[in-house]
Amino acid sequence: MSAHAAGLRVCLSCQQVCRPPAATSAPVPCPRCGAPVSARKPDSLARTWAYLIAALILYIPANLLPIMRTESLLGSSDDTILSGVVYFWVSGSAGLAILIFTVSIVVPLAKMGILAYLTCRVRWPGRADRHQLSHLYKFVEVVGRWSMLDVFVVALMVGMVQFQSLASIKAGSGAVAFGAVVVLSMLAAGSFDPRLLWDNNGQPDDER
Amino acid sequence: MTVVAEDGLAACPECDELHSRRPLPPGTKARCVRCGTTLYRAPSRRPDQMVPVVIAALILFVLANVYPIVILRAQGLVNAATLPASILALWREGQEPMALLVFATTWVFPLFDLLTVLTLLLLHRRVVRPPLFARLLRLLLMVRPWGMIEVLMLGVMVSLIKLSKMADVMPGIALWAFIGLTVLLAVILSYDVRVLWQPPQRRGVS
Numbered sequence: 001m002s003a004h005a006a007g008l009r010v011c012l013s014c015q016q017v018c019r020p021p022a023a024t025s026a027p028v029p030c031p032r033c034g035a036p037v038s039a040r041k042p043d044s045l046a047r048t049w050a051y052l053i054a055a056l057i058l059y060i061p062a063n064l065l066p067i068m069r070t071e072s073l074l075g076s077s078d079d080t081i082l083s084g085v086v087y088f089w090v091s092g093s094a095g096l097a098i099l100i101f102t103v104s105i106v107v108p109l110a111k112m113g114i115l116a117y118l119t120c121r122v123r124w125p126g127r128a129d130r131h132q133l134s135h136l137y138k139f140v141e142v143v144g145r146w147s148m149l150d151v152f153v154v155a156l157m158v159g160m161v162q163f164q165s166l167a168s169i170k171a172g173s174g175a176v177a178f179g180a181v182v183v184l185s186m187l188a189a190g191s192f193d194p195r196l197l198w199d200n201n202g203q204p205d206d207e208r
Numbered sequence: 209m210t211v212v213a214e215d216g217l218a219a220c221p222e223c224d225e226l227h228s229r230r231p232l233p234p235g236t237k238a239r240c241v242r243c244g245t246t247l248y249r250a251p252s253r254r255p256d257q258m259v260p261v262v263i264a265a266l267i268l269f270v271l272a273n274v275y276p277i278v279i280l281r282a283q284g285l286v287n288a289a290t291l292p293a294s295i296l297a298l299w300r301e302g303q304e305p306m307a308l309l310v311f312a313t314t315w316v317f318p319l320f321d322l323l324t325v326l327t328l329l330l331l332h333r334r335v336v337r338p339p340l341f342a343r344l345l346r347l348l349l350m351v352r353p354w355g356m357i358e359v360l361m362l363g364v365m366v367s368l369i370k371l372s373k374m375a376d377v378m379p380g381i382a383l384w385a386f387i388g389l390t391v392l393l394a395v396i397l398s399y400d401v402r403v404l405w406q407p408p409q410r411r412g413v414s
Contacts, residue, residue, distance in 0.1 A: 160294065162297065163285045
């Protein structure tokens with residue numbers, strides 16, 4: 001039985017279960033920690049989509065603009081996320097190339113795709129296995145932060161390579177756009193309420 | 209308008225399934241019967257045993273920021289960069305939003321996390337808790353996902369490999385401090401601070 005069906009709510013901050021006064025759909029203060037407690041995250045789907053669309057828009061400059069500019073006596077070169085991956089692949093660090101390709105290209109796309117799919121599944125439940133959907137959401141929650149890797153690499157390279165006129169590295173506008181994509185998609189994941197996946201049609205779950 | 213606390217119950221934050229709370233043996237956790245999410249844990253360590261871990265992590269945090277991460281040598285020029293200096297360099301060259309993003313996720317939030325956990329652990333033993341206690345614990349749980357020291361650690365490794373191709377790279381003290389800090393933070397994050405909501409148990413009472 002779900003807490004909602006029993007007229008109860010759980011505080012997402014401290015996980016205290018509480019019984020709000022009957023016939024209230026507004027958020028109530030948690031009796032233990034004082035955080036506002038709603039039955040479900042407010043406007044979950046609308047907020048998730050708002051962050052997702054913003055992230056998708058920024059995903060374009062994040063990949064097209066250079067994230068890093070290397071200036072040396074031999075001239076200057078611009079690196080995008082993809083050319084950074086190619087650089088590692090060509091220079092013989094295949095393992096690193098795969099790591100960066102995964103966290104900077106596969107993970108952000110997979111994350112946005114999965115969240116979009118989950119919001120659609122809330123609207124149109126169909127015959128999807130809710131256990132699988134819930135695993136997908138957990139994957140998105142765990143893996144999202146690792147996409148910040150490229151942003152940190154650029155920041156560290158900028159600080160470390162400062163040899164006056166000999167060589168210097170500057171951050172490109174692609175890096176901040178990419179950072180924004182990661183932050184916005186983390187906010188999108190946080191706004192999505194996974195409990196909606198289990199709510200549909202109010203059918204009891206008989207699998208266990 | 210009264211909101212009644214139901215202390216004997218637990219509800220899954222991921223699927224809303226209702227459970228009745230049971231006391232757990234130390235070091236174990238309760239999982240949701242429907243979706244498998246961890247509902248609550250009984251830590252194997254007492255709150256006061258966590259205090260030295262947090263203090264050690266704070267010392268490593270200071271070392272990681274004071275000393276250079278790497279020392280670079282290229283054609284007779286030497287450059288040693290600390291994490292704060294890297295963030296400052298970003299700021300100076302006009303990448304203010306990015307500098308703020310890195311500063312927040314690798315400096316402000318992790319430091320706030322450590323200081324807050326320490327404060328909460330020390331306040332936990334008091335019989336009457338200051339109103340600050342609840343607010344701090346709430347803030348801590350909100351800020352936690354945004355501290356990204358472990359991702360920074362991986363970033364340090366990747367940039368070292370990248371740099372080793374263009375210059376002589378010597379690891380600095382901060383590199384070792386970061387490795388230690390990542391390990392200690394993993395220990396601290398695996399300690400479920402939510403147990404601090406419960407009032408301290410008196411010893412000698414069975």
